[in-house]
Amino acid sequence: MSIFTLPYYRTFRQNTLLPILAIVRSAKLRKDEAELAAMLSSWRDRKLQELYFIQVAATLLSAAAIGCLSWETPDHEHWVGPAAWYCSLVLSLFSVLLSTSQSFIFTTIIRKESRAGTKSQPPIFEHDILIIRRIVKNEDSLRSINTSSRT
Template identity: 40%
Template sequence: MSRPLKPTRSTVHRKLHSCTCLPFLQFFGGGIYAPDPSTYDPIEILLNAETEEERNELTAKWRDNKLSELNFVGVVAALLAGVLTSTGSWPSILPSGELSPWPIRTTWYCGIVLSLFSLLTAADQTVRLHRLSSHRDGLDNVRKLLAKRVRKKKGRQASAEDDVEAQIQHHHQYQRSNMPGAEMSQERGATHEHAVRHVLQPGLLQVVTWQMPVMFLTSATICMIVGLFLHIWSATPHVGRMGTWDDDSKVAVTYTVVALVAIVLFCVGQVALYSPIRK
């Protein structure tokens, strides 16, 4: 029995890499927002495992880890939605006590919508995984869902497994007319192994879809942070004109310094987690 081959850099893999083409922005593809190899590779490996038992084991492991991830994302999204909803009752820090400017309210309202959709997509994917797994052929159905779909000549959409089977049948017909029995059997097995290992790939839409709860949650968090910046600095329109530093100005400067330090440390951590995966 030959050893399983490592997944090759497929078209879907290259498309995911091109989403973060700028070198100094590639760490955003480390899984916290855009899909990365840690998202794509496990799916490709479980689709192309050598034996049925190994495929089932890897599929069950992927499903269990994905359910844990969705559960965590759903809890965090619910907490973030609660925090953003409570911003409407925060006391106004504007000197005149007027309503906050529209950009502040807009960013927070967008954050509420994004966090709710993060919660909704996490719940939807959790329910779908549980229902697929409850079927007798649940693990096989999960793999069929994850596999990329191809277009047949008739125009109907078919799964990658169907495309592999068609290639195998075509090859068998050709071999029967041109090869002796023993050699034909060996070549048939090699062709089947090659087709299973190299044709099945995760669909780009599937990879992005399973990343959506995290993408919505990250976007909502960004809206929350941007809204805080706008909210605090909206109380200091006089800075630089009157030459005085009141309490609002001190709060704004202190918050900005702490927030920028936290953002820099977060980016450093993302680069540290991103680099070993890409190498």
């Protein structure tokens, strides 16, 4: 996990890993399910906002890369320039598509939960509890990875 998140590990740790570990700690302490549902809901909202930000940033990057199409190319240019341009164009378009699909999935899950939940009972499902239990089992390995990355 550290290799995949190396370029943005601090953001990943603050916005994803530590909130998940806080939710796991609350589940371990057997806190109220309403509080657990509220923590899950706020985490999902933050992740959805993060996906929207990535969509906007990737759209701007792809627009800038596409804007370079009108530039004149020099006769004797090195191959690295066009290769980097095409790579940035492909990666920015890929990030737009990926963040759009992930935000669609998140939005669908949130809508499904809001329809299933009633006003008196917060929308928390068995699937969320199973994920939290799996993280509780693997929390020691996550904690060792987290502390080893700090040192």
